[in-house]
């Protein structure tokens with residue numbers, strides 16, 4: 001998906017202005033409709049740095065949040081203040097990522113928070129009236145209870161706090177009533193003292209407490225060239241090599257392990273990034289989830305349509321031998337697929353072709369998802385299903401070197417078991433390949 005979906009919707013007052021070829025818009029809307037439907041009643045916790053509200057992209061992001069709310073999402077917006085506070089008091093007050101907050105810093109934090117909340121109220125009010133988005137209200141309150149962080153490695157963190165508890169019932173009922181909730185870093189303890197809480201941590205705690213479907217960190221790191229889907233373990237491994245995202249990747253892994261559906265890390269610089277991430281299959285950012293988002297699994301009859309959609313163009317181009325829907329239905333128990341958000345993006349079959357002999361067939365990866373090892377993973381998985389004594393064949397006109405690279409050697413077609421040889425079409429001239437064991 002090359003279309004910038006956010007661009008289409010942004011600032012159009014609800015009317016779509018064609019900015020690109022019509023069919024692209026139609027395709028984008030078709031793809032987005034499923035995601036929009038899934039947003040209904042879903043709980044989204046979004047973390048955004050306060051200084052972003054001063055630029056156009058940040059303001060459009062808030063307008064997009066309003067649109068997501070109109071699609072039925074329940075939104076909790078958490079204001080980060082790290083950059084703004086660094087500007088006000090310097091980053092020397094940070095110790096291992098944690099601010100040491102004295103009264104002066106706490107006052108600055110409070111001012112930045114208040115200003116951010118007022119900015120959001122203003123943007124939402126303008127959006128509601130000017131962009132035909134309907135009435136939308138934002139509310140703030142004391143749903144998070146703080147406690148002091150205390151002394152760490154001999155350093156008293158003074159007025160820096162951590163989350164002690166969260167009133168999830170209040171947060172859920174307010175979002176259910178259709179209001180956007182705003183939460184800032186300055187929160188009260190049970191003794192009425194104010195504390196400055198690190199907000200990316202707080203966003204994670206809120207997401208866990210309310211059982212959020214999604215936690216979105218709109219962050220200061222550019223998106224990677226290709227969007228990535230990570231398991232919690234991979235996110236933790238990536239944290240070690242990506243310092244700018246290390247903490248959020250760790251939080252994402254923790255959130256997913258504690259029950260949050262998906263965590264999205266998206267660049268706050270990306271105009272429309274929120275829409276592109278949440279309303280398209282491929283997204284633009286880094287996704288951490290525990291589900292089978294990119295899972296390899298055995299196919300079922302429900303997957304036949306998806307497999308046919310994937311291989312039909314390849315059959316038409318002569319890259320795969322045409323086999324027809326019925327044949328796939330009959331053999332479906334021998335097919336394995338990679339599925340991504342309900343779409344079959346790669347497939348392969350392990351067909352029995354005689355006594356202790358199999359053919360690896362119908363190996364295909366959708367062109368948007370090639371070169372990432374999916375076909376190799378399928379091949380490896382299918383070979384693992386066979387016995388060390390079994391013969392494993394593959395027939396190919398244009399991909400024999402790929403099989404060679406994966407341990408297959410060319411052989412005479414007459415090596416095929418009799419029942420398969422009888423169906424071998426010499427006119428097609430497929431190369432016959434046999435897996436070399438050991």
Ligand SMILES: CC(C)(COP(=O)(O)OP(=O)(O)OC[C@H]1O[C@@H](n2cnc3c(N)ncnc32)[C@H](O)[C@@H]1OP(=O)(O)O)[C@@H](O)C(=O)NCCC(=O)NCCS
Pocket residue numbers: 314319320346360361362363364365366369370371372373374375376377395396398399400401402
């Ligand atoms: C062949 C195919 C299945 C590979 O899918 P994939 O998921 O991209 O595979 P992988 O990521 O595991 O491997 C990619 C590598 O194979 C190489 N490759 C792709 N097609 C190839 C071909 N026809 N011959 C040789 N190598 C090929 C790629 O260049 C890439 O090499 P690199 O890793 O050095 O960059 C995919 O290109 C496809 O669907 N092709 C059309 C259908 C087809 O020919 N199927 C095989 C017949 S059964």
